[in-house]
Amino acid sequence: MEQPSISGKVRVRFAPSPTGQVHVGNARTALFNWLFARQQGGTFILRIEDTDLDRSEARYETQLIEDLKWLGLDWDEGPDVGGPYPPYRQSDKWQVYQDYAERLVSEGKAYRCFCTQEELERQREEALQQHLQPNYPGTCRNLAPEEVERRRAAGEPCAIRLKIPERPIRFHDMVRGWVEFSNEVVSDLIIIRSTGVPVYNYVVVIDDAEMKITHVIRGDDHLSNTPKQVALYEALGWEVPEFAHLSTILGPDKERLSKRHGATSLANFRDMGVLPEALMNYMALLGWAPTGGDREIFSPIELVEEFDLTRVTPSSAVFDFEKLYWLNRHYIKVGVPERIAEIAEPFCLRALGIDKPTSDVRTWLAHVTAALASSVNKLDELPERAASIFHFDPAAAIAAPENAEVLNTTSARAVVYIFVAKILAESEPISADRFKSLIKEVQKETKIKGPALFHPIRILLTGAQSGPEFDKLVPLMEEGSRLELPKPILSVKQRVVAFEALQS
RNA sequence: GGCGCUAUCGUCUAGGGGUUAGGACGUGAGAUUCUCAAUCUUAAAACCCGGGUUCGAUUCCCGGUAGCGCUACCA
Structure with missing residues (x-):
């Protein structure tokens, strides 16, 4: 089977939920999207995924944008800059999700489900006990239209489920090749809850399709959900995009990298005195290497030129702080001294208890930085290095x-x-x-x-x-x-x- | 439990049917320095296991094992 043709100009998106700080794993996803877009002459879109209203907060969105910009990323469309396919924030478009769902129901591709959560939970546990895939048994799949109307009229709450076709679902992944799922493991999924709130797997598809996303580049934790989304594209009669599922970043103990392992968010690295170009270079090297594999130093521009999504490794990678620090040292040395001094200044001011530095103080600190920064892993170590002074x-x-x-x-x-x-x-x-x-x-x-x-x-x-x-x-x-x-x-x-x- | 993904030095990786399996971080040794750091040189260090296919598999295929992920009216 041939790889599906990419129709039109490349459009990719980074779609984080605004829940706290930007984790390096997500930052790397953003970076790979950005690199791909920039090198293909495509469009990079930032979309805020705030379906989970409980966990989302507006101030997180501001911080997220700030952190991404710090890294050196920029986007062509997003909540802050607008674009031709608004809104770039999910909470702003609930009606759209309802409309498409109704369309699927009227076309017979989705149906109303009156099963209660208790019922479903019971069935699920039974299936699990029999060592079976805990699929939805299809209780409401073929209810007579009259019965549906009667129960709705009676005020019985119902969700909307998509009908999954009776055939295997396969899709192409740029880093893993063709992936196939038997239809036995994908069951009819709820797309609109009985509360009327749409479900994530459904929402992404609508958003991606409406924004004309051509390549869905995201973490591999979404891989197993992809067949559901493919089924949704097909039910809606839309072209299925190309996928690229990026591997997970692990800590030294091979567990998913988390706060337990120390610094994990962009803000953490910035506050440690890690330069954005060092972090970007390092993250690009996590899962990607140039042909030959014997080059390590890449400026952002070089990355845009050399990066190749199809060369990205499918296996997960352990985050190595030492190698990041080595790169950081390199960029501290080759960086424009004035800029390095400016970034280092706050660390020294804090150590010296200075609030408002005079220009003489700033000049002196710039000299301190110029003299000592080349022997430091991260700029927050500078005061320690300058302790003798x-x-x-x-x-x-x-x-x-x-x-x-x-x-x-x-x-x-x-x-x-x-x-x-x-x-x-x-x-x-x-x-x-x-x-x-x-x-x-x-x-x-x-x-x-x-x-x-x-x-x-x-x-x-x-x-x-x-x-x-x-x-x-x-x-x-x-x-x-x-x-x-x-x-x-x-x-x-x-x-x-x-x-x-x-x-x- | 089921399904999916993954598997080369401690770590990130290159490579690929026949190679001295290459590079980088880290580690050891040496050089340099008043010292630390930095820097330079150098060394040690890897193809998960078992079956096939083949004259020959680390590489291709199958199985096992392990790690991770998904399996929700979470995102």
């Missing part, structure tokens, strides 16, 4: 046993003695080069070099035995010390003075 507590430094051990050697005393004298004789600010030559002088005068020389000085200046290079640290300390901050940054000299005060 941001915080200075000589008393605690001296008290720490591992530091005392270093400081209490004769060579360390000699180094500290000379070093302190030299710094105190300096006029401020001390440049990185000047600092370097001072260390050289200390080395010459004490004949001490290597760790024995640097370690005591590092402890004296930062309170720690490890951290960024002095070349980077010194200018940042000097610049920071000229700023007015809630908790001042100390210059090299001020640090030495504070240290000396404790020694005497």
Whole structure:
């Protein structure tokens, strides 16, 4: 059997329900839709699936749009931008669902069902006990029209069910090939509840068809429901779209990725200081690889060019935070410094307790970021990396046993003695080069070099035995010390003075 | 229970009837550095099991197993 021809221009949609934050799994679905649309020169549509009114909230919709935009996606039609096939929010079109359902009933393709939920539940359990597929037995399938009218007139509540044809249902999936379901496992499904509220599986079909969706790209949790939807397309006499069911994203324990595993929503990643292009690159690599499979770095534009839906893996994938961080590091390094600084700024401001930074403070933080960001996985680690600059507590430094051990050697005393004298004789600010030559002088005068020389000085200046290079640290300390901050940054000299005060 | 989907290093994957089964993350070792991180070099590491088909299967087919999903008047 041939693959059905794709008629007309590509139109795809991402149809989330606005229930909280955008999960990475959904974000990846959105991304694949977007990539496919952009590369095919098609249309990408955002549609809000809010049939589940209990769980939907308007503010979630706003956040959802914000998060998707943050990732770098844009759409041609949606609740915020409009489009030729409104509405882009399901709650706005209940009447349409009623009308199509009535049409199916009048054409004999659907029927009214008076079975009560208790009855159905009983039948279901019986079938399960006999190890049978718990199908609807078809009780109301062939009721006489007069009886239907009589019972309706009597006020008996009824739902509307679709008649599933007596033949297997098959459809094409771009990532899995042809999928076939025997009709024995698909039974007549309710499309309108007795309350009048339409059911999801029915609503998607109407929406997708009305919006002329050509490719339904979604999570594989919808795969088993697809035959029902195909039956609906056929009953309505509509062309069945092409499908692409994307695999699930799992946590390290192979369970569906969830909050239990840590960060899972776009907002979480943004708040961790993960760059959107890193996340996008990583998500694209989850289930997709270019021919050859030996390239990992793809900018959004490159993804649009290289991405191929038919090459997407059908098997589920474990989300690997380490690999995401590796990509993030890469994008932090190659990113425009001004932009990286801007994204990093809030993390530093929070750590320093600054509400309204002056432009001098912002410039200084940009320098801090430029110097240190390349060694950080995510930008929220920056304050920690800059701890030797941001915080200075000589008393605690001296008290720490591992530091005392270093400081209490004769060579360390000699180094500290000379070093302190030299710094105190300096006029401020001390440049990185000047600092370097001072260390050289200390080395010459004490004949001490290597760790024995640097370690005591590092402890004296930062309170720690490890951290960024002095070349980077010194200018940042000097610049920071000229700023007015809630908790001042100390210059090299001020640090030495504070240290000396404790020694005497 | 039934049905469906899936199965290559720890992880993401490339590949495909005959290959030294390739790349990346991570891990180990080394280099560099005052130190940490970063960086560079390098090593270890995989075709789920059983039957077929075939001269030859990791690759194709069937079965098993396992994981996941669906099985609603949930979405």
